Amino acid sequence: MWLMPSASAxxxxxxxxxxxxxxxxxxxxxxxxxxTRTLPPVALLAVGxxxxxxxxxxxxxxxxxxxxGPPTGPVSDSISEFLRILWDAGLRVSxxxxxxxxxxxxxxxxxxxxxxxxxxxxxxxxxAMHSTLERLFAPFLVAERxxxxxxxxxxxxxxHAKFGNTIHHLEPNVKEHPGGLRxxxxxxxxxxxxxxxxxxxxxxxxxxxDVRARLHHHxxxxxxxxxxxxxxxxxxxxxEWMREYYRNARHIHRAAQLALDLCEPPGAGxxxxxxxxxxxxxxxxxxxxxxxxxxxxxxxxxADHAIVLRLMLFIARHQIPLARDTETRLSRVRALSATxxxxxxxxxxxxxxxxxxxxxxLGLLQMLIPEWARIDCLVVRDFYHRxxxxxxxxxxxxxxxxxxxxxxxxxLEEIDQPAILRLALLFHDIGKGEGAGHAEKSVxxxxxxxxxxxxxxxxxATVLFLIEHHLDLYQVMTARDLSDPSTARQIAESTGTLExxxxxxxMTYADISAVNPDAMTPWRLEQLWQTxxxxxxxxxxxxxxxRIHLPPETPSPFLEGLPTRYLKTHxxxxxxxxxxxxxxxxxxxxxxxGGNFRITAVAADRPFLLASISGxxxxxxxxxxxxxxxxxxxxQALDTFVFADPHRTLELNPEEVDRLRDTVLRALQGxxxxxxxxxxxxxxxxxTRVTPTVSLANDVSETCTLIEIVAEDRPALLxxxxxxxxxxxxxxxxxxxxxxxxRAHDVFYVRAGGRKLTAEAMGLLxxxxxxxxx
Amino acid sequence: xxxxEAIIQPHKIEEVKEALKGIGIDGMTITExxxxxxxxxxxxxxxxxxxQVDLLPKVKLELVITDARVEEVIRTIVTSARTGxxxxxxxFIFDVADAIRIRNDDRGEGAL
Numbered sequence: 001m002w003l004m005p006s007a008s009a010x011x012x013x014x015x016x017x018x019x020x021x022x023x024x025x026x027x028x029x030x031x032x033x034x035x036t037r038t039l040p041p042v043a044l045l046a047v048g049x050x051x052x053x054x055x056x057x058x059x060x061x062x063x064x065x066x067x068x069g070p071p072t073g074p075v076s077d078s079i080s081e082f083l084r085i086l087w088d089a090g091l092r093v094s095x096x097x098x099x100x101x102x103x104x105x106x107x108x109x110x111x112x113x114x115x116x117x118x119x120x121x122x123x124x125x126x127x128a129m130h131s132t133l134e135r136l137f138a139p140f141l142v143a144e145r146x147x148x149x150x151x152x153x154x155x156x157x158x159x160h161a162k163f164g165n166t167i168h169h170l171e172p173n174v175k176e177h178p179g180g181l182r183x184x185x186x187x188x189x190x191x192x193x194x195x196x197x198x199x200x201x202x203x204x205x206x207x208x209x210d211v212r213a214r215l216h217h218h219x220x221x222x223x224x225x226x227x228x229x230x231x232x233x234x235x236x237x238x239x240e241w242m243r244e245y246y247r248n249a250r251h252i253h254r255a256a257q258l259a260l261d262l263c264e265p266p267g268a269g270x271x272x273x274x275x276x277x278x279x280x281x282x283x284x285x286x287x288x289x290x291x292x293x294x295x296x297x298x299x300x301x302x303a304d305h306a307i308v309l310r311l312m313l314f315i316a317r318h319q320i321p322l323a324r325d326t327e328t329r330l331s332r333v334r335a336l337s338a339t340x341x342x343x344x345x346x347x348x349x350x351x352x353x354x355x356x357x358x359x360x361x362l363g364l365l366q367m368l369i370p371e372w373a374r375i376d377c378l379v380v381r382d383f384y385h386r387x388x389x390x391x392x393x394x395x396x397x398x399x400x401x402x403x404x405x406x407x408x409x410x411x412l413e414e415i416d417q418p419a420i421l422r423l424a425l426l427f428h429d430i431g432k433g434e435g436a437g438h439a440e441k442s443v444x445x446x447x448x449x450x451x452x453x454x455x456x457x458x459x460x461a462t463v464l465f466l467i468e469h470h471l472d473l474y475q476v477m478t479a480r481d482l483s484d485p486s487t488a489r490q491i492a493e494s495t496g497t498l499e500x501x502x503x504x505x506x507m508t509y510a511d512i513s514a515v516n517p518d519a520m521t522p523w524r525l526e527q528l529w530q531t532x533x534x535x536x537x538x539x540x541x542x543x544x545x546x547r548i549h550l551p552p553e554t555p556s557p558f559l560e561g562l563p564t565r566y567l568k569t570h571x572x573x574x575x576x577x578x579x580x581x582x583x584x585x586x587x588x589x590x591x592x593x594g595g596n597f598r599i600t601a602v603a604a605d606r607p608f609l610l611a612s613i614s615g616x617x618x619x620x621x622x623x624x625x626x627x628x629x630x631x632x633x634x635x636q637a638l639d640t641f642v643f644a645d646p647h648r649t650l651e652l653n654p655e656e657v658d659r660l661r662d663t664v665l666r667a668l669q670g671x672x673x674x675x676x677x678x679x680x681x682x683x684x685x686x687x688t689r690v691t692p693t694v695s696l697a698n699d700v701s702e703t704c705t706l707i708e709i710v711a712e713d714r715p716a717l718l719x720x721x722x723x724x725x726x727x728x729x730x731x732x733x734x735x736x737x738x739x740x741x742x743r744a745h746d747v748f749y750v751r752a753g754g755r756k757l758t759a760e761a762m763g764l765l766x767x768x769x770x771x772x773x774x
Numbered sequence: 775x776x777x778x779e780a781i782i783q784p785h786k787i788e789e790v791k792e793a794l795k796g797i798g799i800d801g802m803t804i805t806e807x808x809x810x811x812x813x814x815x816x817x818x819x820x821x822x823x824x825x826q827v828d829l830l831p832k833v834k835l836e837l838v839i840t841d842a843r844v845e846e847v848i849r850t851i852v853t854s855a856r857t858g859x860x861x862x863x864x865x866f867i868f869d870v871a872d873a874i875r876i877r878n879d880d881r882g883e884g885a886l
Binding site for chain 2: 407477478479480481482483521522523524526527530533
């Protein structure tokens with residue numbers, strides 16, 4: 001059959017650009033010939049892709065047969081004969097038979113007929129019937145325009161969402177996926193319904209047409225899936241060829257989104273109210289109008305590039321898309337640089353992924369981080385990954401934003417510096433595409449970039465650690481025996497600190513979740529959690545059991561007997577400062593720490609020591625955020641408190657700093673009457689949002705009873721807890737206090753009379769502690 | 775022909791795969807599953823809160839082999855998957871009526 005592309009035709013078509021117009025003319029001839037032979041009493045129209053003259057080698061031939069009434073007898077016979085001839089000629093005909101009135105009705109749930117009619121083209125047959133259709137259809141379109149646009153936009157957004165709202169699928173469908181030909185059709189339909197100015201995207205259109213035609217020839221049927229196998233067959237350099245594909249798809253996808261934005265009706269009352277409410281977010285630089293961000297003074301953009309970063313910070317904070325005009329202006333920006341402070345401000349926001357995606361789409365991310373070009377649209381094929389490397393990276397941010405698992409969400413909330421985690425995610429796969437060992441390559445590339453941004457040493461160290469080890473926990477959870485103590489030891493050793501273990505766990509969560517939409521199975525979720533638990537169990541165990549043992553006759557024996565964890569969580573400078581402090585007997589060091597303060601105290605260990613210091617801090621109205629207390633072999637206690645000053649007492653009254661230091665020093669010596677001090681401060685009524693939990697366990701540590709408390713944070717909580725423990729006659733050996741938002745997480749290792757607590761004592765203490773939490 | 779279905783500890787899968795490869799068995803289906811036998815999950819304490827873990831992550835391995843190789847394959851799986859602890863898993867054996875290779879209609883043992 002001459003209409004079926006022959007083998008030789010395939011070869012020619014692959015070399016020469018395919019002409020959809022030429023193919024349409026061929027089909028027109030055949031349809032007309034068949035019609036002439038059968039002469040059914042209808043008006044024959046080409047609709048859909050055939051109507052637009054966009055036929056691909058194996059496309060369906062969409063025909064509309066306009067009839068006066070339901071076809072019966074000879075009319076029906078002639079139509080059947082006409083269609084049979086076309087089928088026999090090898091055409092895949094997709095026909096519909098309607099009266100003009102039927103064509104001018106909205107069919108709920110099936111908008112396809114109405115949409116296909118937007119591309120109608122009269123071929124032959126009864127002109128009177130065609131005129132009737134045209135006469136009825138034009139006013140119908142005017143009346144229903146809004147309704148049709150709404151349907152079309154809902155269908156399009158649902159289709160985009162179905163494919164993850166991304167063009168970067170490793171095996172894309174060139175017709176249906178975002179950025180595919182269907183998006184071009186949507187733009188064309190919207191433009192027909194409500195004309196607007198738009199770039200015809202000639203180059204991108206021609207390129208995607210060519211890809212689809214090649215695919216049809218390759219598969220010998222209407223298959224639009226650009227599979228790995230097809231990519232290999234259609235190009236000698238599939239990697240580069242696909243990058244080109246994605247760049248074209250990106251243009252088309254963005255144009256489709258803009259067209260939808262322009263044409264969508266403003267929506268229902270509530271939505272409008274919300275949009276109006278959002279317009280109040282406008283500030284001196286940016287206006288929010290109809291839920292889009294505009295620049296107040298667009299000329300500023302050329303003069304001051306820093307405004308670009310402020311704009312990104314604004315949209316990251318409020319998650320409002322840019323107006324078309326703002327995007328156009330931003331696309332003219334040619335250079336962009338930033339300091340770590342500016343980048344960190346964006347990355348600190350939970351929804352910064354939204355801004356990063358906008359930056360990636362507009363090429364701004366690549367200007368800011370030239371290394372991004374390495375992974376832009378980069379295809380790395382493996383069995384599991386669904387997206388290109390850049391897209392996978394951006395999806396990790398979404399994964400963090402939408403953590404469904406409560407356990408992992410809490411873990412993320414506990415992370416002190418989420419910006420550090422997000423910086424690690426941004427660079428974790430930047431070394432991909434050059435063979436095995438991408439984590440190490442990513443580290444090298446990231447280090448150079450961090451030097452440029454002047455990321456401080458300590459933050460850099462953590463980020464580089466995360467990048468280098470981002471595959472470790474996945475390997476452990478899939479290939480190691482989690483109940484084996486050596487696995488737990490390995491996790492604790494390689495992560496070093498609890499904070500790093502948390503960071504790596506959440507990072508692994510995001511990384512797995514972004515591989516494909518189904519990658520984070522309940523199976524993997526449970527395995528990852530068990531891996532994390534094995535790690536923290538080891539940290540908890542070793543905190544009390546693994547002590548520093550120095551060689552005999554070490555000049556400074558202060559470190560002897562402190563937990564080995566102490567060495568991992570403190571820098572060399574901090575350790576030196578502590579050793580120096582310990583030479584002074586009872587001593588206090590006060591310092592400012594960002595927006596907070598830190599007090600480090602060394603004193604001879606005694607009962608109520610921890611309660612005394614926390615009591616003093618509470619009596620000054622200070623809010624303890626973190627604390628740790630260890631004792632060394634010489635009976636010296638090292639207590640560190642990080643605290644906030646919610647009433648700005650220390651800031652507004654510098655002399656209070658000295659009074660605080662003195663009071664703490666006197667408290668170390670046991671010279672402060674705490675009961676009197678605490679009486680002055682009445683406990684404010686607080687609404688409890690966290691149900692307190694207190695657990696006491698004797699099986700975790702070899703020598704101590706472990707107490708773990710999670711409770712609503714409030715002023716003087718630590719004082720009350722430490723006081724309760726000391727009053728029960730128990731000695732506090734090790735303390736770790738952590739607070740995030742309004743939740744306090746406190747861990748105490750205690751002993752009474754050199755032994756673990758008895759079951760009876762544990763029961764009594766638990767009651768006391770629960771009472772103290774309230 | 776017999777179908778072997780083995781539920782094993784996740785961290786043992788590589789070892790079992792290697793051991794099976796060692797006796798010339800390459801084809802198998804591996805699924806990540808969750809469940810429990812007499813092990814019945816366990817209690818876990820996190821942050822002072824106790825909770826029950828009912829379904830434990832396991833790996834399911836399925837393969838179809840000739841009758842003659844059944845004992846050898848079972849022995850290989852048992853040896854390589856055993857840690858001696860509760861939760862090591864189980865092996866189930868089913869009779870297979872027939873096998874067909876879709877590509878060329880091969881049937882029976884020839885299709886394995």
